[in-house]
Amino acid sequence: MFLAGTAALTACAVMPARAAPDRPALSVEAGDYLLGGWELYSSRFVTPEGRVVDDDNGSISHSEGQGYGMLLAVAAGDRDRFQRIWTWTEQELFVRDDDLAAWRWDPNATPRVTDRNDATDGDILIAWALLRAAERWGEAEWRHRARSIADAVAERATQAAGKLTILMPGVTGFSAGEQPDGPVVNLSYWVFPAIEQLETISPSLAEAKLRESGLELARLARFGRDALPTDWISLAARKPAPAKSFAPVFGYNAVRVPLYLAWEGEAGRALLEPYLDAWAGENGAGPHVVDVENDLRADRLDAPGYEAISDLVACALTQRPASDRTRNFVPTTYYPSTLHLLSLMAFAERYPRCL
Template identity: 65%
Template sequence: MSALLLAAMAGMATLTGAASPALAAAPQAALTVEPQDYLIGAWELYRSRFVSPEGRVVDDDNGSISHSEGQGYGMLLAVAAGDRANFDKLWSWTQQELFIREDGLAAWRWDPAASPHITDRNNASDGDMLVAWALLRAAERWNVPEFRKRARTISDALAAHSVSDVRGRKMLMPAAEGFAKGEQPDGPVVNASYWIFPAIAELATISPALAKAKLGESGTWLLRKARFGPAKLPSDWVSLGASDPAPARSFPASFGYNAVRVPLYLAWSQDADPALLKSYADSWSAQAPGALGTVDLPTGATLEPMTAPGYGAIADLVACASGERPARAETRNFVPTTYYPSTLHLLSLLAFAERYPRCL
């Protein structure tokens, strides 16, 4: 019997258990057996490649550093796979090494080659959101009230320190410092891929402060407005300095490795807007199935192909959400490449399992 099948069998009972009332409506409760098999086996491969024995997620695309985003992703995937032992290691490392700020948010960057290891104490709002989301799901799966309490604390801190009012809308800032009006030449500057729509919806159920910010509404508004150039896609970094969003001047005007997560989070959302997903489906329909690339927004030209299967998995997810096309074999059969596309691949499998199991 293969190691992957053994792993799938070991986690099956946990993943098919009933959800608690707090998350009864969450998509996690809708997992079916076959997608679970994909997810659990893929997690075992991912964990063995990218998670250290002490619980550090290693970003081999970026000098083997670790960051709050990667820890949050790892924790989220461990919960989905029912892997409590490795979730605890991931969370313990994250608490000890990253939660060193006084405001309840995590320092975003940890470098094994530096002393001290924290090389930037600023937070990354998507990393904080991912950690809180993973803790909330862990609290529900394993009945650990302390996880839920900490998820709310982080969510409340996000609302207090990383949400700003911009012309009457509450916008999620990329960090507590560095992106506001006066801190960027055309600030405020935001990153559309930091709006993790399914996380926002679930965390709003435990954090009145985050719920009051209505980030789901502001993120949808942003994506309707930030459709630039012939491709009608968002830039990685968006300026809100004028009445209409525009590509931020201090960053390339491109749909790149940040923004590629936007359609993943949209398709994963319970309230995905088909019109917003259509831009991505249309942009990729003329390419080979599963093919993506970074895009120069002023011209619409492809700058760099995204050839790893993890990027193609997002294209498959959008195709399924838009037109029920089944996922290709390259998406269903996870093979690790490097940290970032491998992570996106597993997140796409999780989104398939929770929202579109029929396409697997």
């Protein structure tokens, strides 16, 4: 199974344990980009009740979107909207019998929670946002809740894979026996900067060492000519492979991987070269959906939010300044707009020089 051999563990074994991460203070200019972008974003995608609307998917809401909304509200210093988003999230999505959130809520369905399974990236994002809010505004209850969620992820949504522990996409549906080539994982669910910070308050999450397994997976799961990960990855064999039950594509999930790697810092930055090479290659094409089995490029990811990730990668590796389209946020639809603001957060915290 994945990472069973000692050679594959070499890169992880030398990584020291980390103290609480030190996030740089935002420059005034970087803060202005975020504040202006958040006002536009929240007026477009956040209802007065605090529901983050995914207009790419029939105006549903999900734990991922609520977590992103909470995180952006903290970064913008918008306590009122943060409180509304969290209150809605707690009331509508925390309906399971553990400390994890149901992932999907549909305004046109009865009951509105149409899938009670969790999505671990949503859980991690919500916990991270709560922890950051607790630090910013001094609310001990938010810190306590962040730890409860992080502990539940570690207890309920991780599995051993060889000598490391992996993050499952949800509590159910992805293990060996539930997938023909399970366990199946999604590398974009490893929100590296979130995991790093949550480890400081959750000993059980720290013990799982998810950061190490995610970085190792990012090193090994490189497929096709462009050496990119697929959205869904099988860890049934010694080497990762595209999962059989999903399209073998680098797509709308995996495009977040370089964002989180760049945001993570030095260890993540060392794994960004394939993205820079792929996106600066033929015709300077930028991010595309790529069929890694046939090396075919399909949809071009041409919204400004995807360009912002490409700019972030280029900045992290070459210090190239961000484009005007990246610096000046203009909403498009929920998903690329969210990625755009997250990229601006990563710029502001890790690479303000490129703004």
